[in-house]
Amino acid sequence: MEQTDDELDFAETDVRSEDMSNDAHTGQEVNSNSGHEEKVAHPDNPVVIKIGGARAVDPADAVEDIATLVADGRDIIVVHGGSTAVDKTLEALGEEPTYVETPQGIVGRFTDERTMEVFSMVLPGKINTDLTVSLQSAGVNALGLSGVDGELLCGPRKSAVRIVEDGRKKIKRGDHSGMIKTVNESLLTTLLQNDYTPVVTVPMLADDGVAVNADADRAAAAIAGALSGELVVLTDVAGVYRDPDTESTLIESVQTPAEFDILNDVAEGFMTKKIMAAEEALNSGATTVIIANANAAEPITAALAGRGTHIDTNAVESEMNVIDTQEQTQ
Template sequence: MSGGQTDAGGAPADEPPVVVKIGGAKAVDPAGAVGDVAALAADGRSVVVVHGGSTVVDETIERLGMEPEYVESASGVTGRFTDADAMEAFTMAMAGKLNTELTALFREAGVDAVGLSGVDGGLLSGPRKSAVRVVEDGKRKIRRGEHSGKIESVNADLLAGLLADGYTPVVSPPMEGTESDGGVTPVNADADRAAAAVAGALGADLVLLTDVAGVYADPDDPDTLIESAATPADLEAIEDAAEGFMGKKVMAATEALSGGSGRVFIADANATDPILAALDGSGTTIEQSAVDGTDEDAEDAEETEAVDA
């Protein structure tokens, strides 16, 4: 395999790239996504893959004799607390194991995949957060020793160069956390928000694959799928309906659209041809017109950087 697939199939030049977020939950099978990325690449569509891996991170932490630790933020959002030991396990699982294995799956499928962590080339960077506000036993506290960060910069030139040469970047946290003294520390970052940052920087369509068909008006009833949102009122309805992990995906969707992405699709990773189906309207589609340029959840987002799923 060589790095020359970009023009294969004669894809229209005005089609934006596609950023695909593959989840890390055990319920998510990457096989369908791998096949779809191979088909898109063969047709000349530029694709960037971003993956999570919270389940494997937890398993790695446990194998090292520790317990995964989750904390509740002041806004009521639960996220991973990543101290120095947990960060070591996080890096082993994400950049070491999962990224390598997923890159191998893509290459086996004929995709010229290149595995990257957010630290490589300063791909994903921003200030390190060394303390977080949490609620324990009903009391607000400050927990120190945290290794997380907020992505403020994406090295879009690095990705664009790889895409121009026909490669498919496969990206995972950790990100490059900058210290107050100018030092660099690998830190945890939410993979959905990492995918959103990449999609915004590239002006790409974003496909967030998960283990349900999309956003449900009633989270317990799959028959209440919200198919699309094109206005701020539509988006507000989606935000009101999204609970738990889905709320974090909708937050990532709004960040991507505010950052420059044209469309975001939230869809079932286990469906037949999940990415192609999502791009064809399966799942929940959120249009750029649904975002009014404000980010009412910015403060809450600041408090949930330790989430990586």
């Protein structure tokens, strides 16, 4: 069977990095808005916080800051990854993680069946539980979810990916990953309205009913877009730099398409996928995206107050359609 280009595009997987309604729910399609005038950041908009899984990221400050923000009445949704923990677990089991490079030069994980099993154990089973417990201990009414719960994150599976190996373009099959196309916005809204703080992780639910891997940055982007929220991506650096070796070259504000092009040009390594996620978030309804240091004091409050790299909705040009809301029966 001939596969489409969409099926063969690189899977929505982790880049090597720092790394309730009763009968129906609203599946918010992750499409885009060609006009940005209606997207306005407001304290009533939820803040989606992506906590990175790099070895250098300590979530303790973020947990305390989330507790403060929730106590002040802010709606918070936490999204986390855990690529580093998955790699460590694979290595402890005597197996090597597999990373591949796309023709576009993006390096990402190839998720075979065994790796998918480890993902399911480590992310929703271990990391999500630990983070939810930490938030509960800080006084937050946290509720852990994976993307398969309540069909929270859904989309098509990508069983094959385009890669470059030994200088040659190839198609590698057997991947267990997918692209998030819909977000169960009403599930998250219901939780927030009942004073829960959702703590979300992959896997997502593929169209064929199978749990598959998805990139956590892009999962956070999809959620922020669906809820017209602010997205704060916490990582192990202070933001995006023109020169990663020079702190004074931090890009603090990105307000025009020309400035966004510069951001794309200077992003390297794991930051490339974060910029991609930022663009997707803004295209699908998010009001702003901030990339900031997870290890700063009060990292989220500081980011919302101006620290880090702030990407404005007007920095992204979109030719896609306005978001549609579709009712899906469970």
